[in-house]
Amino acid sequence: MSNIIAIVQARMSSSRLPGKILLPLMDKTILEQVINRVRPVEQISDIIVATSDNGMDDIVESFCLEKDIPCFRGSEENVLERFYFCAREYEADIIVRITADDPLKDSEVIAKAVSLFEVGDYDYVSNTLEPTYPEGLDVEVFSFKALEAAYKKAELSSEKEHVTPYLYKNPAGFRLCNFKNETDLSKLRWTVDTPEDYLFVKQVYQTLYHKPEEIFLLRDILDLLKQKPELSAINSGHKRNEGYLNSLRKEEEKKEEEEQKQEKAAKVLQEHSLRQRIYGNELKYVNQVLSTQFRSSQGAVMMQRLEEAFAKKIGTKFAIAMMNGTCTLHAILEAAGIGVSDEVIVPPLTMSSTTFAVLQANATPVFADVDPNSFTINPISILNRITSRTKAIITVSLYGLSPDMDVIMRIASEYHLLVIEDNAECLLGTYKGRMVGTLGHIASYSFQSSKHITSGEGGMVVTDSLPLAQAVRRVSSLGYAGVDATKAKITKKTIQDPDYARHLTMGWNYRMPELCAAVALGQLENVDALVSRRVKVAQMYEEVIEDTDWLLPQFVGDDHKCSYWTYAVRLMHPFITWKEFRDRYVANGGDGFYAAWRLTYLEPMMTQRSLLKRDKFISGKNLRRYKKGLCPIAEELQGQLLQFKTNYWNDEDAKKQIQALNKTIEFFSKRSTDQLQ
DSSP: OOOEEEEEEOOSOOSSSTTGGGSEETTEEHHHHHHHHHTTOTTOOEEEEEEESSGGGHHHHHHHHHHTOOEEEEOSSOHHHHHHHHHHHTTOSEEEEEETTOTTOOHHHHHHHHHHHHHTTOSEEESTTTTOSOBTOOOEEEEHHHHHHHHHHOOSHHHHHSSSHHHHTOTTTSOEEEOOOSSOOTTOBOSOSSHHHHHHHHHHHHHHOOOTTOOOOHHHHHHHHHHOGGGGGTTOSOOTTHHHHHHHHHHHHHHHHHHHHHHHHHHHHHHOOOSOSOOSSHHHHHHHHHTTTTOGGGTTHHHHHHHHHHHHHHTOSEEEEESOTTHHHHHHHHHTTOOTTOEEEEOSSSOTHHHHHHHHTTOEEEEOOBOTTTOSBOHHHHHHHOOTTEEEEEEEOGGGOOOOHHHHHHHHHHHTOEEEEEOTTOSSOEETTEETTSSSSEEEEEOOTTSSSOSSSOEEEEESOHHHHHHHHHHHBTTBTTOOSSOOOOOHHHHSOTTOOOBSSOOOBOBOOHHHHHHHHHHHTTHHHHHHHHHHHHHHHHHHHTTOTTEEEOOOOTTEEOOOSEEEEEEOOTTOOHHHHHHHHHHTTOOOOEEOOOOGGGSHHHHTTOSTTGGGGSOHHHHHHOSTTSSHHHHHHHTTEEEEEOOOOSHHHHHHHHHHHHHHHHHHHHHHHHHHO
16 A cells, blocks of 8 residues: 655745744644645645754744654755655655645645546646646645656756656656646635735635634635635735746746856956956945945945845845954854853864854854864864853854865754854855855855955855844844844834834944945956956966975865865975975065964963953863863964965966965975985
């Protein structure tokens, strides 16, 4: 006998009605009502809620546990993958796809679809190929074999986001069946995607929902609409399947954008040089800001343009601009409720700003060691540092390279920790094909003058979590009531009221100035070229040192793409000191290179407890750990690292550095040979 399960697709992040699946609907939530309406289908052996692994959906998992509802978590964007692994875990032979925002589902319609699948020789049965039922009574039934084929072969983002398009777009490969209603009711909208939809459904439930055990059906709702035809007007005016149509549109836009990006990158690589770093619309946008005379009514306009463009570039739902890449981290920690007695795991081999942010939040920095080859934070060391007080991990994409984020995210999931990506040194880097900045729960960027793009000073927070985005915005905007995840500005109309309560919470004034936003926006438009240039310079360094066994570059795995804020090399020669190498490099015409920062816990501010009285929030046990021997690999690396600059915008300047490096290597190689003789 076939194992038939219903998988209820559920998530909290909705652009038009966030958190809709847990909105109240009579004595239950929308999600519960959906499940209740599926339960009468006798052929279905189990109902599983499949939600995402985004932290925002933790509440869905908790809700299911409380209600004793099976819950599976998987990819947020690749819903096809989520369904596949859910079905595999529950050993399904046949899957009934249910969406959690359809609380008017009809058990008889679902049972009909399942029966058709059982008696026919089909791979896929639905009432959506030629819709005749109201939107919201959609049902799809398909075999695990068909689902597996789609999972392995689907390539388009729309096919992965909406689970079944690959099946019905390939009729030659799958046996399809569509069943119809006697009357075409496809213009009726009975789903919940907007506030108007929610209002309509509530009206229906208030009239027809008398007892939880009594399930009203399609015919009952139609009778109600005959009596009250005005109800249908509440949520009319929307296209059917708007979500899928939007996905197709975005897919086409992304394709065009990728083609333009490739053309632009090809042009840059062909020329091998940029005229200079600032060469686009930066001045134009600055003049636009100046032309406003800084009128308050024109405030945050450029910043909002930057936020929208940056979120789109990274591939996140939200972006929040700030003054620098330190206050971004501080705002994230405060927004997450991290403070006194909480511990945050950080790497010591990076700019101390990462630790400063933890201290600013009155939390305790706990230092994890690094990997000797990639120089990034070591997941094993993270695991060994976790205590009952650990609340978050801040990873650093050092020199433009992401740490091993899959392992770190698994650790974080097991211990319920927030993962914050500090990407001050990484822009457009990737990890296993995914954009750095989309790997953790939330990420921070810096636009300081040495970074990939700059506005002199500036920073950005990106996330897909609506609650986090809203909290970060409020923390960074003086706790204003009138701001939210995508709204950075309060209006005069709102505040010109003596009774207006402005500050919902304490906050800081971390908002990015409009002039900085103008420059950053101009830079962002050329980010592909700016990053490509740094990668090109790094490749030039690499060609020089590839045969030198005592210069070991940062290891970049095949599944990583480094954006090379600097080109970092480990000096491993027993008879050449760091300063000796640098002096010879400069003598040969090089500009010099940077040393790695002193490890944060060995900086005077830590060893001398100059923490602006914040040491009182750190336990004596942790304070005593801030000394040599805490992170031995990082301590060994710190004195060996040579950080070569990559921000040379034309070949002539870059080649001078390459020639200087080549001469320096030849000098020390010859000296070593002479010493051996």
